[in-house]
Amino acid sequence: MTVYSLYVFDRTGTCLYYTEWNRKKHSDIARDEEFKLMYGMIYSIKSFVNRISPTDLKDGFLNFKTNRYKLNFYETASGMKFIMTTDLTVGNIRDVLHQIYSNIYLEYVVRNPLCELGQPISSELFHTKLDEYVRGLPIFPTRIS
């Protein structure tokens, strides 16, 4: 089990935060271009899922898998999007993404008077707390292969 990367987007599509742990491949496009592509893909998947669905959905899109990785998606009521890419052995980590939002983002960014909302997060405290939390997860590998 391993965690590759985490993307945090706000409701307008700005990438507030990006970090990676054991990511092996970096796409050949620039970082900010990659954020745009990721947000665009998620936006399209959401619309696609809502239209192709035979029934009414509550949460909508949850995750997708390819033969190499799994992309997990969580959206808050305010439209913030948390996207975590992991390997295929990881199960449902919706609650992990929710914990990142409620225990780390709210605690160290929203309640921090120096952090401006809607701007990329530069807080060192947020970064260390997040890193600590993700490294402590059971889905995070103890030794990096």
Place this chain on the structure above:
Amino acid sequence: MGIFSVYIINKAGGLIYQYDHISQRPEAEKTFSYPLELVLKLVDDKIVVAFGERDGIKVGHTLLAVNGISLEGRYLQTDGQDAMEIIAAPENYPINLKFGRTRLTTNERIMLASMFHSLFAIGSQLSPEHHSSGIEVLETDGFKLQCYQTMTGIKFIVIADPKQTGVEVLLRKMYEVYSDFALKNPFYSLDMPIRCDLFDTNLQQVIETSERQGIGNV
């Protein structure tokens, strides 16, 4: 429960086959008195609920029938009257309205198929690991979509219940049916829509068997 629908997309992203197996679209019928509690608006010439969820009527549902007469777009099927005008007039109340999820038109299905074709490609481009394929399974709380791409680039897509098992096997079987009854048909031209009765019946058979077995495993 079961398999909802099946799509086959050619290597260029064009929809060449589509089949709805079970369609259990939610519908809600209710008699209203004046004034109407719902806010309705016109979207693409269809009457859509914009505000006021109640009794199984959800935002985004379209108006399907007025007093038991089905609608065609925003007009009554019988005499072509505008349903918006009927709803606006107080003398027509109490009125019976039926709402439900919109049935996809063929054009919309073609558009969704090509949309998935590009999402599939983007999914592999954004991969954090080397040599990743495109999207194979996509899960939501209401259904899961499973996709199998053959060596020649044809995509078989099954939309099924999240708890349905054995979809992987069904996709391989569908490929078998495709090669046996579409490709070996001398009147079938490659990458064109599949119109062949033998293909239809065999595909349905494969779907039904896999559905029964899949439920048995749950």
